[in-house]
Amino acid sequence: MTNAQPIRVRVRFAKDGDLRFTGxxxxxxxxxxxxxxxxxxxxxxxxxxxxxxxxxxxxxPLGFSSEAELLDFWLDEALETAEIQQRLSAALxxxxxxxxxxxxxNQLPSLQSSLRTSEYRVSFKPAVETxxxxxxxxxxxxxxNIPFTxxxxxxxxxxxxxxxxxRETSAxxxxxxxxxxxxxxxxxxxxxxxxxxLEPGTYQVCRTALIFSTDKVEIDG
Amino acid sequence: MDELQKSTIDSRxxxxxxxxxxxGRYVGGEHNQVRKPWDSVETHVALVFPDIYDLGQPxxxxxxxxxxxxxxxxVLAERAFAPWVDMEAQLRENALPLFSLESKxxxxxxxxxxxxxxxxxxYTNVLNILDLAGIPLLASERGAEHPLVIAGGQACYNPxxxxxxxxxxxxxxxxxLILDITRAYQDWKRCGGAREELLKALARxxxxxxxxxxxxxxxxxxxxxxxxxxxxxxxxxVRKRIVAKLPQPITRFLVPNVETVHDxxxxxxxxxxxxxxxxxxxxxxxxxxxxxxxxEILQAMQAGLDATGYEQVGLLSLSSSDHTRILExxxxxxxxxxxxxxxxNLPSLRIASFSVDLMDELKDLRPxxxxxxxxxxxxxxxxxxxxKPLDEEIILETARTIFEHGWLSLKLYFMIGLPxxxxxxVQAILDLARKIKGIGKSMKGNRVRIHLGIATFIPxxxxxxxxxxxxxxxxxxxxxxxxxxxxxxxxIKMTYNPPDSTxxxxxxxxxxxxxxxxxxxxxxxxxxxxxxxxxxxLAAWLSAFETCGVDPDFYTRRQRGLDxxxxxxxxxxxxxxxxxxxxxxxSLAGKTREDCRENCFNCGILDAYGSLKPSKEEVYWGCP
Numbered sequence: 001m002t003n004a005q006p007i008r009v010r011v012r013f014a015k016d017g018d019l020r021f022t023g024x025x026x027x028x029x030x031x032x033x034x035x036x037x038x039x040x041x042x043x044x045x046x047x048x049x050x051x052x053x054x055x056x057x058x059x060x061p062l063g064f065s066s067e068a069e070l071l072d073f074w075l076d077e078a079l080e081t082a083e084i085q086q087r088l089s090a091a092l093x094x095x096x097x098x099x100x101x102x103x104x105x106n107q108l109p110s111l112q113s114s115l116r117t118s119e120y121r122v123s124f125k126p127a128v129e130t131x132x133x134x135x136x137x138x139x140x141x142x143x144x145n146i147p148f149t150x151x152x153x154x155x156x157x158x159x160x161x162x163x164x165x166x167r168e169t170s171a172x173x174x175x176x177x178x179x180x181x182x183x184x185x186x187x188x189x190x191x192x193x194x195x196x197x198l199e200p201g202t203y204q205v206c207r208t209a210l211i212f213s214t215d216k217v218e219i220d221g
Numbered sequence: 222m223d224e225l226q227k228s229t230i231d232s233r234x235x236x237x238x239x240x241x242x243x244x245g246r247y248v249g250g251e252h253n254q255v256r257k258p259w260d261s262v263e264t265h266v267a268l269v270f271p272d273i274y275d276l277g278q279p280x281x282x283x284x285x286x287x288x289x290x291x292x293x294x295x296v297l298a299e300r301a302f303a304p305w306v307d308m309e310a311q312l313r314e315n316a317l318p319l320f321s322l323e324s325k326x327x328x329x330x331x332x333x334x335x336x337x338x339x340x341x342x343x344y345t346n347v348l349n350i351l352d353l354a355g356i357p358l359l360a361s362e363r364g365a366e367h368p369l370v371i372a373g374g375q376a377c378y379n380p381x382x383x384x385x386x387x388x389x390x391x392x393x394x395x396x397x398l399i400l401d402i403t404r405a406y407q408d409w410k411r412c413g414g415a416r417e418e419l420l421k422a423l424a425r426x427x428x429x430x431x432x433x434x435x436x437x438x439x440x441x442x443x444x445x446x447x448x449x450x451x452x453x454x455x456x457x458x459v460r461k462r463i464v465a466k467l468p469q470p471i472t473r474f475l476v477p478n479v480e481t482v483h484d485x486x487x488x489x490x491x492x493x494x495x496x497x498x499x500x501x502x503x504x505x506x507x508x509x510x511x512x513x514x515x516x517e518i519l520q521a522m523q524a525g526l527d528a529t530g531y532e533q534v535g536l537l538s539l540s541s542s543d544h545t546r547i548l549e550x551x552x553x554x555x556x557x558x559x560x561x562x563x564x565x566n567l568p569s570l571r572i573a574s575f576s577v578d579l580m581d582e583l584k585d586l587r588p589x590x591x592x593x594x595x596x597x598x599x600x601x602x603x604x605x606x607x608x609k610p611l612d613e614e615i616i617l618e619t620a621r622t623i624f625e626h627g628w629l630s631l632k633l634y635f636m637i638g639l640p641x642x643x644x645x646x647v648q649a650i651l652d653l654a655r656k657i658k659g660i661g662k663s664m665k666g667n668r669v670r671i672h673l674g675i676a677t678f679i680p681x682x683x684x685x686x687x688x689x690x691x692x693x694x695x696x697x698x699x700x701x702x703x704x705x706x707x708x709x710x711x712x713i714k715m716t717y718n719p720p721d722s723t724x725x726x727x728x729x730x731x732x733x734x735x736x737x738x739x740x741x742x743x744x745x746x747x748x749x750x751x752x753x754x755x756x757x758x759l760a761a762w763l764s765a766f767e768t769c770g771v772d773p774d775f776y777t778r779r780q781r782g783l784d785x786x787x788x789x790x791x792x793x794x795x796x797x798x799x800x801x802x803x804x805x806x807x808s809l810a811g812k813t814r815e816d817c818r819e820n821c822f823n824c825g826i827l828d829a830y831g832s833l834k835p836s837k838e839e840v841y842w843g844c845p
Contacts, residue, residue, distance in 0.1 A: 018248035021238060022478040026245065029484070033252070033476055033530030049589070050562055063239050091530070093252060093478070125236075201236030 005106065006043040006053075006074040009084060012100040016065035016206075019095035024059035030093075031056070035073060037091040040084060043074035057111035057210055058118065058181055061188055063200065066207035068119075070111055072104070108214060117162060118181040119209040120189045123174050125202045130173040134166060136196045137175075148191050157195070160187030181210070230317060230325060237311040245479035246274035247308060249300070249322030252476040253528060255287070256323055257297040264407055266290055266298040267321055267331040267368070271338070271346035272752060274302040278475065279483040281537070282374060283337050286399055288471040296403055299323040299331075303346040303750065304353070312353060319353035328354035331368050333406060335399070336387070338374040341729035342752035344383055347372075348744045351386070358741065360388045360433060365416050369406060373398070378461070378506050379682040379789035382729050384432035385737030389423045392430055392792055393461025394492075396468050401426045424455045428462030430792065431455065437734055437788075443775055445733065445786040458793040465833040466840040467492060467511055472524035476531070485533035485566070486525040490518055490550065494539035495818045495843045498597070499608045499808055500636065502681035503539055505801075506794045508826045509834075510543075510818070510843025515550040519557055526563060533588070535566040542571040542579060543816075545841055551582045564588040572596060572611055577622040591630030591672070592623045598639060599649035602811065606641055608685075608804070610813045613653070620657045621664070630670040631657065637700045638678040638692040640808070647700045650675075651707040658713060673708055675701070675717035679727045682789040683796065685804035691727050691777040694720040721759050725751055727777045728762075733788035736776075738769045797825035818843050 015027075022030060032052045035042055044050040057070040075084075081101040089098050108114075124130055140146060141164065146157035162178040179187030189205050238244040259265070268286055270277030277283065283300070290298035299321035304312060312319060318327040328334070328350070336347055348358050351370070357363050360370065372383065373391035380390040391398050405426060409419040424431040434452035439445055450457050467489065474486050493510035494503070522534050536554075541547060554565055565586045570576035572594050580587055596616055598604045604611055623631060635650045654673055661669030677697060680689040697720040708715040728736065742765035750756040766773045781787065783802065790798065800823065807814060814822050821827070827834070827844050834842055 018245075018250040019478060021244040021248050023245070026479050029480070030476075030478055036530035036532070037252075037527070044562065062244070091252075093250060095250065200239035 004076070006076065007078045008104050008106050008108070009073055009075055009081075010102050010104045011071045011073070011085075011088070011098055013069050013071065014065070014067045014097045014099060015060065015069055015095060017095035019093060020063050020065050023062050024056070027060075028054070028056060031071060031073075034088065034091040034093075038087040040079070040087055041076040043076050055111055058115050058186075060207060061190060061205075063190075064120075064205045064207060067099075068207055068209045070210055072111055078103070111212070112183055114212045114214045115181050115183075115210060116213050117211040118179055118187075118207055119211070120177045120179065121174055121206045121208045122177065122189060122193065123204050123206075124172060124198075126172070128198065128202050130166075130175075133175075133196050133198070134173070137164060140192075140195060146192075146195065148195065150188075150191065155185075155191075157187065157192055160185060161192065176208075227325070230320065230327070233315050233317055234320075234325065237308075237315055237317070240311055241307045242305065243275075243479060245477075246302070247304070247322070248478075251478055252530075253473045254323060254475055255291040255298070257291070259297070259324060259326065262297045263295045264297075264333065264403055264410070265326075265331045266296060266333045266335055266403065267301050267328050268298050268335050268337070269301045269328075269347075269350060271303050271336055271343040271350055272750070273305050274477075275479075275481045277302045277337075278477055278481050279485075279487075280337060280339065281487050281489065282339065282395065284474060285471055286335065286337075286395055287475075288473065289396060289399060290403070293400070293403070295407070298335075299326065301328055301350070303343075303350055306750070306756075309349070309353065318355050319350060329356050329368065332410070333403065334368045334370045336370070336372040336374075338372050338376040338383070340752070341376050341382075341726050342757075344729055344740050345744045345749045345751055347383070347386060348741065349749045359385055361385075363388070363416070369419065371402060375503070375506065376730070378502075378792055378794060379730060379732070380430060380432065380792065381437075381734050381788045382732040382736035382740060384734050385741070388420060388431070388433075390430040390432070391462075392428050392459055393794075394463050396464050398426070398428050398462045402429065421452065421454065424450075424452065427456070427460065430459040432734075435791065443772075444782070445788060448786065448791045458791045460793040460829060461506070461795060463509075463795075463830055463833070465511075465830075465835055467513055469517065470513070470521035470525075472521055472528050474525060474529050474531075476529045483535070484531065485535055486522075486529055486531050487535045487537050488518055488521045488525065489513070489537045490541065490547075491538035491544050493843060495543065495816050496540055497608050497804070497814055497817060497822075499606070499685040499804060500597070500639065500678055500681070502684055505684050505796055507539065508794070508796060508824065508843075509830065510841075512544055512546070512841040512843075515546050515553055518550060519553055522554070522563075523557070532562050533564045533566065535568065537568070539569055540571055541567055541569050542573065542576045543818075547579060548582070551579050555582055555584060555586060558586055559584070568593070570594075572616055572619050574619055574622045577619060577626055581626055591632050591670070592628045593632040593634070594619065594623075595634035596653070597634065597636050598642075598646065599635060599653040600646050603639060603642060603646045603649075605811045605813050606808050607636075607639060608808065608813050608815075610815060616653070617656065617660060620660055624661045624664045624669065629661070629665055629668045630672065631661065632672040632674060633657070634674045634676065636676050636678045637704075638697050640678075640680075640686060640689050642692075644700070644703065647703055648707075651704060651711070654708070654713055655711050658711065671713045673704065673713055673715040675704060675715060677718050677720060677723040679723060679730060681730055682787065683794050683801070685801045685808060687731075687787065687801065688781045688783060688785075688805065690780045691723075693778065694724075722754060722757055724759070724773070724777065725757070725762060728773055731776050731788075733776075735769075735771055739765045739771050742768050793829070795824075795826045795829035797828075800824045818845065821845050 054073040085101040160180045167174045370388045372387045405422045491512045493507045658671045680686040746761035748761040
């Protein structure tokens with residue numbers, strides 16, 4: 001059985017609520033356990049200490065919610081995607097909602113290695129004057145370099161920020177950020193917001209999209 | 222703080238969670254968490270483990286009570302833990318009360334606070350939690366509008382140091398007792414009496430100790446002259462509760478969303494121990510031995526793994542090799558789980574080749590890592606004194622078997638500061654460790670690793686050593702230095718507790734009511750999270766003793782008189798003081814009393830609980 005080609009399953013899920021405070025490694029463990037509870041025929045890694053084979057696209061910073069996380073895992077046998085979705089949903093906490101389940105070819109590169117960009121939506125607490133933030137951000141974007149100290153290392157946020165624009169909604173202004181997300185360099189919205197003088201807790205960040213090198217470019221009329 | 226709206230709490234909480242380390246500790250939401258609508262039940266119990274989530278959540282006692290209480294349709298139980306310092310600062314700064322994890326309800330809205338007290342170094346956290354919940358710290362200052370504050374757990378066999386703060390103690394095993402307490406609470410609440418009426422009703426329940434109903438008086442020299450209950454209907458002594466048969470093991474374990482100290486399920490295979498090691502508190506207070514049947518254990522393992530998605534099980538007991546059907550159990554565990562990736566921990570194994578065989582029977586279900594043995598003392602003389610008789614040849618033979626079976630790392634636990642211990646006995650620890658290392662090296666070469674774990678002996682209440690004093694810090698330090706020096710030269714790893722850090726456990730485990738004000742003052746001086754080495758502040762404690770005019774040495778550096786009334790004498794574990802005294806005398810004579818399963822030494826358990834003893838077919842009790 002284990003010699004047969006494994007079935008690669010890709011799950012798109014949203015994460016919010018209290019689970020925002022569960023970090024990347026803990027989320028990985030959470031999925032391992034939920035997958036086991038689901039009773040799906042999981043493929044395990046080889047070796048002395050076999051683990052459920054699973055792969056999360058990208059670490060979501062603590063406190064962020066997301067509408068667009070991706071997980072790959074492997075099955076020993078194929079089932080209907082609807083059944084996979086149903087069994088996995090039943091085993092997951094309510095703060096994770098599965099949006100889509102699909103099979104993908106085994107030869108596709110790993111999610112992490114093909115991830116290029118993350119898109120984030122930032123919304124602000126009523127107390128935050130977005131007019132001031134807008135101004136500060138425009139000033140900041142005029143600079144060629146935006147140095148930021150991250151764990152004793154200086155990174156240039158300007159290089160990591162691909163685009164920033166504002167969107168007006170009934171709930172107030174939202175900031176849409178596109179940031180580089182590769183294994184070598186990854187932008188964090190909270191660092192940029194920190195430079196704008198915003199304390200954590202005064203805004204909420206939701207990851208709205210993950211963009212991969214393998215994504216097909218869709219041109220629609 | 223009282224009138225804070227739930228929505229205000231939620232929104233303030235939302236912003237402070239971004240300011241603290243590991244916020245997942247404070248939000249609950251685990252798989253198998255129980256949520257009941259607040260208004261759907263009559264009684265709300267907050268189960269509080271007074272240390273941080275990471276340590277408290279895996280506690281089996283807490284899990285059992287949570288399960289039992291939430292099975293009652295008219296009760297809900299939610300959890301709370303001590304916040305870490307950063308979270309505490311945020312709560313205070315934002316005027317937020319400490320809240321339960323499930324519904325984020327402020328703790329002072331609960332009817333009953335149930336503190337789990339497995340060890341003494343968390344006493345100041347109890348005060349801190351009461352304070353953060355906005356509840357008067359002193360039991361005497363609480364009224365009908367405040368929650369009932371109860372406590373239970375292994376530390377409560379000497380409840381005296383905490384009597385100022387706790388309304389009622391649950392002594393002994395909680396499985397049945399907790400329901401008796403909640404029922405008494407409900408009856409009282411329905412009638413709407415004064416708080417004293419509630420305490421009176423509780424005091425009538427076997428196993429409940431209401432300290433305010435007991436008076437303690439002292440001689441001029443500071444020893445106790447008498448303890449008596451002034452309220453009618455209060456037992457003296459208060460005898461611990463036990464369950465005649467261990468109830469079905471719990472299986473719906475909560476699965477934390479953040480890492481904790483033990484990410485696995487636990488199944489208790491046996492309670493109690495018949496070995497009678499004289500230093501061992503657990504071995505004395507948890508009698509009699511009651512076993513679970515292998516079938517029940519296997520079912521619980523399967524159900525627990527299915528319910529959680531965990532792949533690790535701990536099979537818990539005080540002496541696993543002593544379970545009468547252990548070999549059969551381990552073989553069936555292997556048969557049942559051999560085609561899975563489940564790992565089975567089997568701690569607390571006796572020093573015998575049989576234990577190595579047992580681990581071997583687990584084959585690939587055995588987790589990686591080393592083997593652990595606990596000789597506790599390194600000379601046959603010392604082992605006779607502590608009643609852990611073992612020929613050195615058996616220790617060496619067991620070590621040989623361990624290496625032969627492929628282990629390369631061996632951890633050895635010893636104690637220092639034991640009664641009548643000399644430097645030669647300490648030197649013998651080194652010699653034995655080196656001998657074992659030599660055996661390993663000759664069999665497996667340089668890959669062999671020996672790790673010495675050195676604990677400082679603290680004479681614990683309700684043990685045959687309860688009268689002894691604690692060795693002074695200087696001579697303990699000399700012993701540690703000898704071991705440190707010797708292990709460094711022999712490339713043996715060693716871990717130990719600095720003498721200072723064991724002082725707190727010594728005072729609090731052996732203390733009386735006069736420590737209440739000291740604990741309060743120490744907390745005011747900033748002592749909290751004392752079990753965390755980096756947080757422990759000896760100066761805060763010493764200054765508290767001084768402020769209160771209490772001499773700390775009175776509790777630790779004084780050999781207690783054999784005729785003295787000890788602070789915990791009015792709490793009975795079922796093991797009689799006469800038995801402990803006889804055992805002390807035997808120890809002084811270097812005589813041992815081996816395993817009491819075959820030969821009853823009349824410790825008192827059968828006098829106290831013999832009438833509960835079921836038939837052998839129903840459940841195995843260690844008492845003959």
